[in-house]
Amino acid sequence: MTEKLKFQPGEHGEEATQDEAISPAAGLANGQVAGLSTYSGNSGKGLPREVDEGATQRGNYVMLIADTLHLVLPQQEVGAAEYLEGKLEAGGESGFMRLHGDEHPRRYAALSAMMTLHPLCPADRFMVTWLGEDGDDLGWCWNELQILIDVELRPQPVPKVLLAPNSPVDQYVEFDGKLAFLCNAQQLRTFAFASRS
Amino acid sequence: MYLEQEQSLENVNSAPPMFEPDAIPVLEQCPQVAARLIEYAPGRHVALPLHTTYALIEQPAFVAVPGAAHYAYGLLTWQGKRLPLLNLYALVYLAAFNGFSGIPRYALVAAYQNVACGPLAFGAIGLSSLSKTIAIGDDAQCELPGDSMLWPRLALSCFQYEGQAVPILDTSRVFAAYHG
Numbered sequence: 424m425t426e427k428l429k430f431q432p433g434e435h436g437e438e439a440t441q442d443e444a445i446s447p448a449a450g451l452a453n454g455q456v457a458g459l460s461t462y463s464g465n466s467g468k469g470l471p472r473e474v475d476e477g478a479t480q481r482g483n484y485v486m487l488i489a490d491t492l493h494l495v496l497p498q499q500e501v502g503a504a505e506y507l508e509g510k511l512e513a514g515g516e517s518g519f520m521r522l523h524g525d526e527h528p529r530r531y532a533a534l535s536a537m538m539t540l541h542p543l544c545p546a547d548r549f550m551v552t553w554l555g556e557d558g559d560d561l562g563w564c565w566n567e568l569q570i571l572i573d574v575e576l577r578p579q580p581v582p583k584v585l586l587a588p589n590s591p592v593d594q595y596v597e598f599d600g601k602l603a604f605l606c607n608a609q610q611l612r613t614f615a616f617a618s619r620s
Numbered sequence: 621m622y623l624e625q626e627q628s629l630e631n632v633n634s635a636p637p638m639f640e641p642d643a644i645p646v647l648e649q650c651p652q653v654a655a656r657l658i659e660y661a662p663g664r665h666v667a668l669p670l671h672t673t674y675a676l677i678e679q680p681a682f683v684a685v686p687g688a689a690h691y692a693y694g695l696l697t698w699q700g701k702r703l704p705l706l707n708l709y710a711l712v713y714l715a716a717f718n719g720f721s722g723i724p725r726y727a728l729v730a731a732y733q734n735v736a737c738g739p740l741a742f743g744a745i746g747l748s749s750l751s752k753t754i755a756i757g758d759d760a761q762c763e764l765p766g767d768s769m770l771w772p773r774l775a776l777s778c779f780q781y782e783g784q785a786v787p788i789l790d791t792s793r794v795f796a797a798y799h800g
Contacts, residue, residue: 443736500627538686581685581695582697582704584743592685595695602683602695602702614687 481575486603487619488567489551490545491534495576500608502553504568507531511564513542518619519561520544532615533564537574538591539618567591571598578605587613624689649728650757655788657752657781658728660708665781667788668754672730674742677753680705689798690714696744698729704795705744711799712768732791743795754781770799 483498511520511531518540519530533541535547548564578594581604586593591614594602673794682705688702691711695702700725709715711771724746731740760779764787766770771778774794775787 458779469679491683536686537684579702582743582795583686583746583798584706584798585688585692585695585704586798587687588627588800590685592690604686 437545447546479575479577480574481573484571484576485552486569486571486598487563488563489534491547492534492536492538493598493601494538494592494606494611495571495598495603496606496608496611498570498572500555505562507544507549507607513543516619518542518616528560529560530602531562531564534611534615538614540609540615554611554619567585574598578604591619640764652755652757652760654678654753655756656728656744656751657754658747659749660712660745660747662748663784664709665752665784665786666775667706667779667781668728668730668791670753672732673728673751674731675728675729676747677729677744680724680727680744680746682727682758691700691799693724693746696727698727698744701742703729703742703744705746706794708745708794711794712770712774714768714770719725726750730791730795732795734792736794741795742796743791745794756781 484495485498485501487496487501489496500609508522509525510523512523512535513519514521514530516530519532520543521530530553533544535541546562547566550565550568551562552565552568553559553561554563576595576596576598581590581593581595591610592606594605595602596605597603647770654670656670656673656702657665657667659665670710677698678695680696682696684694687690688694689711691707693705693707696705697703707724718731721760726747727744728747728751729744731742734741749772756779760781762778762780762785764775765785771787774789776790777788778785779788780786
């Protein structure tokens with residue numbers, strides 16, 4: 424029997440063929456031959472699919488973008504946004520920066536796409552927000568920031584196999600064709616600070 | 621880009637052909653079944669039950685998940701779903717990614733079940749080369765490799781192929797839970 428593998432129609436039209444030995448159906452059906460398992464009761468059509476429709480939640484959020492990382496936080500956890508008014512330089516503490524020539528004791532931080540702290544601020548981070556607790560002097564630098572007013576989100580769980588014990592995110596949403604992770608300020612801070620060398 | 625498996629599960633799971641008693645051939649060899657052989661790192665292979673494999677995606681695009689497991693590439697988009705895309709070498713050997721495993725050239729989409737007879741879910745394994753289909757029999761069965769303590773947790777069985785012990789993965793064990 425020849426098994427034919429082909430590229431999905433409309434993509435590249437290329438085709439690959441592989442020879443395949445005839446498989447004794449009974450062996451696959453009962454899962455006894457060489458330990459192969461099988462899915463009982465499944466036919467090729469009408470396969471039951473894992474239900475992954477999450478409950479929707481409506482509210483106000485802010486999408487924070489750092490390189491390819493998109494985070495969605497509740498709006499009440501994100502302070503006012505500002506433009507960065509100068510160049511940042513390494514501060515006294517690892518992972519934190521200060522505005523060049525600024526005598527104000529504000530500190531700044533910038534996340535990588537993996538949600539760890541950048542040692543220096545990438546050149547394209549123009550937006551600054553303050554997160555979470557009042558009085559926190561730490562400004563977070565972003566490429567872009569979007570205010571999402573009264574939007575309906577449908578969170579989906581990140582598959583368990585991907586989640587390490589200290590994973591800061593466990594849900595994502597699809598928004599405007601982008602995948603964004605749901606997060607809160609505390610999770611963001613805890614994970615980012617833990618990444619400091 | 622997808623390489624879709626044309627063979628349906630109906631074919632794989634269909635009942636065996638019926639023979640008249642006097643027509644049953646005398647088999648000199650052990651019955652053979654087909655399996656999908658994949659090279660998950662240079663010179664290292666595992667096999668998957670053929671009916672669990674659904675598609676081979678070339679140059680898979682995925683989104684990295686912050687703080688994800690050490691063996692995670694991220695979330696792969698396939699048929700409108702987001703699937704976990706894993707680096708099997710990093711998983712099995714508790715290894716950090718290296719140059720070989722930076723970005724996989726292919727992703728093999730496989731089905732699994734979180735519970736017996738439950739709905740199908742899907743996951744993917746990053747590959748550097750195309751998979752191939754081979755025939756194996758019980759006479760090739762062997763012990764699992766002793767180079768990782770995770771093989772007994774991930775594999776159903778093992779067979780000898782071209783001088784190498786090739787574990788047969790249980791996709792449910794691979795994709796259903798975190799491997800610390």
